[in-house]
Amino acid sequence: MIKASLRGLLQRKLRLSLAVFAIVLSVAFLSGSLVLSDTLNARFTALFSTINQNVSVVVQAKDPQAVEPARLTDAQLRALSEVDGVKAFSPDVSAQGVIPFRGTDGEPVSADAALGFGVDGKDDPLGLVELREGRWPTAEGEVAITAHTAELAKVKRGDQLKVYLPVLNEPRSFTVVGVAGYSGGRDSLAGEVVVMFQQAFAQQTFYGATGLYGGASFAAEDGVSDDVLKQRIVEQLPDGFKALTGQESSEEQSAQVGVLFDVFKYILIGFAVVAGVVGVFLIFNTFNIIVAQRTRELALLRALGAGWGQVAGSVLLEALIVSLVGATVGLAAGIGVAAAGEAAITSEVALPSAGLVVAPLTVILAYLLGVVVTLVAAFVPAVRASSVPPVAAMRDVVRPDKSLTALSIVGAVFALPGIGLVLLGAFADLGGTAFLVLLGGAVLVFIGALLLSPLLARPIVRGLGALIGRGSAGNLGVRNAARNPRRTAVTAAAIIIGVTVIGMTATVVQSFKTSLEDIMGENIGVEVMIQASVTAAPDGRQGFNPKALEQVRAIPGVKEAAAWHFDALGVSVAGQPQAFGIFATDVGQAARMFPIDATDGTIRTLAAQELVLDDNIAETLKLKAGDRTPVAIGGVTRDYTVVGVYQATPIIQGILVGEAAVADFPGPLAFQGFVSLNDGVDAAPVVERIETIMKDYPGVQVGDRQSYVDQATASYDFLLIAVQILLLVALVIALLGILNTLVLSIVERTRELGLVRAVGLSRSGLVWMVTVESVLITVFGVLLGLALGVGLGAAFTKALMTLEFATVIAIPWLELGQYLLAAVVAGVLAAVIPARMAARLNVLDAISYE
Amino acid sequence: MTTAAPPLIRQRVETSAARASQVWKVYGTGEAQVVALRGVDVELERGRFTAIMGPSGSGKSTLMHCLAGLDSVSRGQVFVGDTEVTGLNDAGLTRLRREKIGFIFQQFNLLPTLTAQENILLPLAIAGRKPDQEWFRTVIDTVGLGDRLGHRPNQLSGGQQQRVACARALVSRPEVVFADEPTGNLDSRSGAEVLGFLRRSVTEYGQTIVMVTHDAVAASYADRVIFLADGQIVAELTGPTPERVLDTLKSLDRPAQLGTEL
Numbered sequence A: 001m002i003k004a005s006l007r008g009l010l011q012r013k014l015r016l017s018l019a020v021f022a023i024v025l026s027v028a029f030l031s032g033s034l035v036l037s038d039t040l041n042a043r044f045t046a047l048f049s050t051i052n053q054n055v056s057v058v059v060q061a062k063d064p065q066a067v068e069p070a071r072l073t074d075a076q077l078r079a080l081s082e083v084d085g086v087k088a089f090s091p092d093v094s095a096q097g098v099i100p101f102r103g104t105d106g107e108p109v110s111a112d113a114a115l116g117f118g119v120d121g122k123d124d125p126l127g128l129v130e131l132r133e134g135r136w137p138t139a140e141g142e143v144a145i146t147a148h149t150a151e152l153a154k155v156k157r158g159d160q161l162k163v164y165l166p167v168l169n170e171p172r173s174f175t176v177v178g179v180a181g182y183s184g185g186r187d188s189l190a191g192e193v194v195v196m197f198q199q200a201f202a203q204q205t206f207y208g209a210t211g212l213y214g215g216a217s218f219a220a221e222d223g224v225s226d227d228v229l230k231q232r233i234v235e236q237l238p239d240g241f242k243a244l245t246g247q248e249s250s251e252e253q254s255a256q257v258g259v260l261f262d263v264f265k266y267i268l269i270g271f272a273v274v275a276g277v278v279g280v281f282l283i284f285n286t287f288n289i290i291v292a293q294r295t296r297e298l299a300l301l302r303a304l305g306a307g308w309g310q311v312a313g314s315v316l317l318e319a320l321i322v323s324l325v326g327a328t329v330g331l332a333a334g335i336g337v338a339a340a341g342e343a344a345i346t347s348e349v350a351l352p353s354a355g356l357v358v359a360p361l362t363v364i365l366a367y368l369l370g371v372v373v374t375l376v377a378a379f380v381p382a383v384r385a386s387s388v389p390p391v392a393a394m395r396d397v398v399r400p401d402k403s404l405t406a407l408s409i410v411g412a413v414f415a416l417p418g419i420g421l422v423l424l425g426a427f428a429d430l431g432g433t434a435f436l437v438l439l440g441g442a443v444l445v446f447i448g449a450l451l452l453s454p455l456l457a458r459p460i461v462r463g464l465g466a467l468i469g470r471g472s473a474g475n476l477g478v479r480n481a482a483r484n485p486r487r488t489a490v491t492a493a494a495i496i497i498g499v500t501v502i503g504m505t506a507t508v509v510q511s512f513k514t515s516l517e518d519i520m521g522e523n524i525g526v527e528v529m530i531q532a533s534v535t536a537a538p539d540g541r542q543g544f545n546p547k548a549l550e551q552v553r554a555i556p557g558v559k560e561a562a563a564w565h566f567d568a569l570g571v572s573v574a575g576q577p578q579a580f581g582i583f584a585t586d587v588g589q590a591a592r593m594f595p596i597d598a599t600d601g602t603i604r605t606l607a608a609q610e611l612v613l614d615d616n617i618a619e620t621l622k623l624k625a626g627d628r629t630p631v632a633i634g635g636v637t638r639d640y641t642v643v644g645v646y647q648a649t650p651i652i653q654g655i656l657v658g659e660a661a662v663a664d665f666p667g668p669l670a671f672q673g674f675v676s677l678n679d680g681v682d683a684a685p686v687v688e689r690i691e692t693i694m695k696d697y698p699g700v701q702v703g704d705r706q707s708y709v710d711q712a713t714a715s716y717d718f719l720l721i722a723v724q725i726l727l728l729v730a731l732v733i734a735l736l737g738i739l740n741t742l743v744l745s746i747v748e749r750t751r752e753l754g755l756v757r758a759v760g761l762s763r764s765g766l767v768w769m770v771t772v773e774s775v776l777i778t779v780f781g782v783l784l785g786l787a788l789g790v791g792l793g794a795a796f797t798k799a800l801m802t803l804e805f806a807t808v809i810a811i812p813w814l815e816l817g818q819y820l821l822a823a824v825v826a827g828v829l830a831a832v833i834p835a836r837m838a839a840r841l842n843v844l845d846a847i848s849y850e
Numbered sequence B: 001m002t003t004a005a006p007p008l009i010r011q012r013v014e015t016s017a018a019r020a021s022q023v024w025k026v027y028g029t030g031e032a033q034v035v036a037l038r039g040v041d042v043e044l045e046r047g048r049f050t051a052i053m054g055p056s057g058s059g060k061s062t063l064m065h066c067l068a069g070l071d072s073v074s075r076g077q078v079f080v081g082d083t084e085v086t087g088l089n090d091a092g093l094t095r096l097r098r099e100k101i102g103f104i105f106q107q108f109n110l111l112p113t114l115t116a117q118e119n120i121l122l123p124l125a126i127a128g129r130k131p132d133q134e135w136f137r138t139v140i141d142t143v144g145l146g147d148r149l150g151h152r153p154n155q156l157s158g159g160q161q162q163r164v165a166c167a168r169a170l171v172s173r174p175e176v177v178f179a180d181e182p183t184g185n186l187d188s189r190s191g192a193e194v195l196g197f198l199r200r201s202v203t204e205y206g207q208t209i210v211m212v213t214h215d216a217v218a219a220s221y222a223d224r225v226i227f228l229a230d231g232q233i234v235a236e237l238t239g240p241t242p243e244r245v246l247d248t249l250k251s252l253d254r255p256a257q258l259g260t261e262l
Ligand SMILES: Nc1ncnc2c1ncn2[C@@H]1O[C@H](COP(=O)(O)OP(=O)(O)O)[C@@H](O)[C@H]1O
Pocket: B027, B028, B034, B035, B036, B054, B055, B056, B057, B058, B059, B060, B061, B062, B063, B261
């Protein structure tokens, strides 16, 4: 039995290789993602181990992101340094976002990590940083920089260096008195930019007072283990601090950095999932057709005494072998993908290279994915194979097309409640739960549609065929596509899945964009936007100094300039945490620049301890004009009066307070600025002048209204592109599925092909016939997918409209047209090999083909 | 051959529907080499019903395939009407099949996706020609399928399917209809219906038909029977009866010929 199925496997290897390919893709994405993240993790662990090579124990604030992180005083530091077993120690005075400007053109040096340190004028007691030339800074106006920083900023010892200081909110000029490097002759550890200041200056600037430290690193005396020293230090540790061994610190830091690369990991895992789901259909189809073709052989085995279990087992065994081959190749390909990804990332962040990490778990998961996907897909075909009656060996047992009724009823059982839920989610005002309802409904509709797709295949394919299936060859192609609706539907399933997702995303994104453009275009008097870098901490510690707006107001043509502050850290209103934060601005001015309609109370410039909020939040918090409510900002809770409630719009929503509240914000910097112009003033030159003013605040962007829309939609566009790449993956697999189906159909219909050739169909006619069939299958899939995707996308948008996130449902016709076109191209491509196969058939051989 | 063809040859070209001249067909090479046709000369007259007979493996199908341009010859020439088939490329052969030839195979003559009527009209549809309604009616009436035209092949009996195949072969009025054991899979009554219909199309409408068969009764419907043995024409009968055909076959059925088959 096993031998028989192995032999069969070899004979069908060409056919099965497509199924293998689907597994390969899926497994490759999964294992690639895992290997990449493990490798990067190992890489960063190695990096931080270098940093901590002489460090036994690190003391640091428990919550470094806190508004007021804990600091060590001089006395506390001394106490720790006197702990028995400490050989050397190095205090930490540091800040992030300390950005130097290039000496040549005055532009900020772009670096992902830009750090400032305070140094005490002596060499690093832990021997990580080494002075290469000059000396350490000893006065306020002096700095030392690393060799890598010197190279990026294009300065050398003795030059002036302008450096942006995040807490002072402004750049200052310093004299470079020294250039340093790292032990082992390295210019940087990972491409970071480092400026070292005189310690007292750094403490004053970063922490607001001298004699404070962010933490410290300790080296143990010989014979004292890291753990023992940590234990001793913990006993002396002030509140708000934690102690880690060097090893623990390395692991924690590399895990934190690793999170930054998780997005790659999740994108690849997303691909793996799509490839896996789509692969199930491809494999299902392959095995189904193979079983159909092997009916005689299977019946013979049954006639010779094989039990149905053995027959089903032989199909599953075949599937298992296919999956193992696919998973092995996929794993190898995944390691290749990871190697490429790793090379790209490490070249970007200047990490030294090391080997790839292929964890046992990766290998196990890769094989598990391959095997599970294949066996799930092959299960139904295996059962079908086992139901072949032995008598089929002797004669053609006509297996009538199974009726689609049962399948369609099941489909309807899924689809109808699904549609109900989708409509409910879209139209009923359910607040946040609307999306859960919608999601549930969407999944049901989707499953229902896949089950109903065989029923839809025939009418849709015929309808389409009337358009493109002109001529007798085309007509034959149409009939072939409509001939076996199950096969057509299963083949198209991969496309339906991919296109539904993309259609939905595209519709939501388009609606968002159109809504935004609508509002921006019509109602607001804002011409120029100033925006803190998107990666800025949303708490007022990054952004621009609102004082800079005074210069902006002085620009001829500028009518008004408004600064908006934003804080999303630890803000709560009426005891409820506000994840979307709180805005501080001159609300009266905002009402002149944006359409803000009061639904309750008044919208005006606010005094201290007054707020206004949008109607959705007011409803959630059960607040109305005149109410008093506690508001916690920056760790301070005060009672605020609700002055007004306004209608939320996609542009303005949330809780607004007056500028007086900024004093409570963790930082004084403005997050956004809005500028209106006098009538007839051209925005372009104003934008340019504001850019010059904002140059001192690295990361702050200035743009006109359109660029604001573009920026606001950029993240949606990114989403759309990610989904489009996913679609591409699905399309490639779908294309293989169609190719697979067509090849199998051609083998099945060899005699028919011979016959039509014998009665005068030309080779090109045959090619056209196969192409029409292929294109019809793809276009069927795309149309169904687009209908589903646009429908669900519109429903999601409708729900978003209820929540004021959008104003219109916009259908992205252009994109939809492009997807349709891509499908036609894919259909034509998928037909190339099968059509050539068909055209090459010798007429006589084809007719006498058994 | 191009300009100054002798009158004799021209006359021959005009009267024959298909002609083979010194046709050799060799399959395979070396050890596995089989010579299926050994210098066959045959001429099939217009408006006549010719049967090709012979023991199994004698080359009947090969000869027919070569005449119809379905298979290439190793040596020699084949003409259908005044077209030389040997040397035509695929496009030329396609055109030949569209315009001059009709086929009836032993089985699997019809496309399962098409109705009987669509199957009958398929060659015309492929050639992009309009059917001659009157002729179509005549053909349908002759094969007696009037009420079955909307059915698909799997709803028709074997005999009905073969009659649909006959109608399809005739509807485009080809120069020659080639039929390879058209009744081979039918019971004798359905076979007789099909043969009777072929006979009528020759007698009443002047169709030229070439039929391969190993059945003496089937051969007796023809005007002329050509006997093949071991790839050569070894005998010929005109105005055959089943008895005379059987006698001729018996005289040819010698053990020596069986040997060459193996
Ligand atoms: N495609 C082929 N390849 C090799 N030998 C063939 C092929 N077709 C036919 N033959 C051989 O040629 C001879 C004649 O075959 P065929 O014309 O089919 O005989 P008939 O139709 O009279 O039974 C036989 O010996 C057969 O084995």
